[in-house]
Amino acid sequence: MKQKHQLLVLFLKTLYISAFTFGGGFVIVTFMKKCFVDELHWIDEQEMLDFTALAQSCPGAIAVNGAILVGWKVYGFAGMVVAVIGTILPPMAILAVLSVCYAAFASNVWVAAALEGMRVGVAAVILDVSCGLGVNVMKEKKLYSIAxxxxAFLADFVLDVNVxxxxxxxxxxxxxxxxxxxKREQTTGAV
Structure with a gap:
């Protein structure tokens, strides 16, 4: 019974996050962190950082990649399937509706204004996540990670290097x- 309950919670949380989060994968990853790290304590913050890096590095949508990793960590293959289904259902439903009504939405001034407002909100959320991750790196006080x-920051924003x-x-x-x-551990261990 606990397994079914945990899978149901995983499905409902990923469904909720995907349905009510606008702005792409980084925003969804932020809410995944708040849900699975801060609220449910199913994974720790370092794992979420690792999952975010892996999800970004793999081909495909970062939200789906993040759901795959979180689902696998929480409950193996079944968790992965449930998390992915919860993550892809809302965008699929929204795209199905929008494809039918695209002509009406494309030229609507109110829709354009709402999208512009959402873009500003998404930028704020991404900035919040970036600052939070940066603070965590600084707290570790590992020179290599900080460097x-x-x-990476300078390469992206100053030199405009491709991500x-x-x-x-x-x-x-x-x-x-x-x-x-x-190699260092092996060398010091062998001495």
């Missing part, structure tokens, strides 16, 4: 550090 964050290259460089830097730390 990667600053370099794909920034992600690839971050993956490479993390892999190199992992290999270096592993």
């Amino acid at each position: 990667i964050m600053v370099i 794909i290259y920034i992600i690839a460089a971050g993956i490479l830097a993390g892999t190199i550090r992992f290999i270096w730390m592993r």
Whole structure:
């Protein structure tokens, strides 16, 4: 019974997050963090940061990738399926309705105004998430992580480097550090 209840909660939470969150994957990931880390305590904050990085790095929609990772962590394959279904149902329903009514919506001044207002709200939410993640990196006081964050920020906003290259460089830097730390542990362990 606990399994069915947990899967139902997972489905309803992902359905709710997907249905009432506008602005794309980063906004949905923010609400996933608030729900699954802060409220339900199913995953910890470091795992959510890792999931966000993985979801962004993988092909496909970040919201669906995030749902896959959270669902798998919470309840394995069944959790993954339930989370994905909960995440994709609202956009599919909205797109089905919008495709039928597209001509009326496209030229409506009120719809355009509402979308402009939502865009500003989404920017604020993304800024909030970015600042929160940045503060967490700073709290760790790991020079390597702080350096990667600053370099990525400068590469994106100052040098206008394509985000794909920034992600690839971050993956490479993390892999190199992992290999270096592993060799260091083996060297100090063998002595």
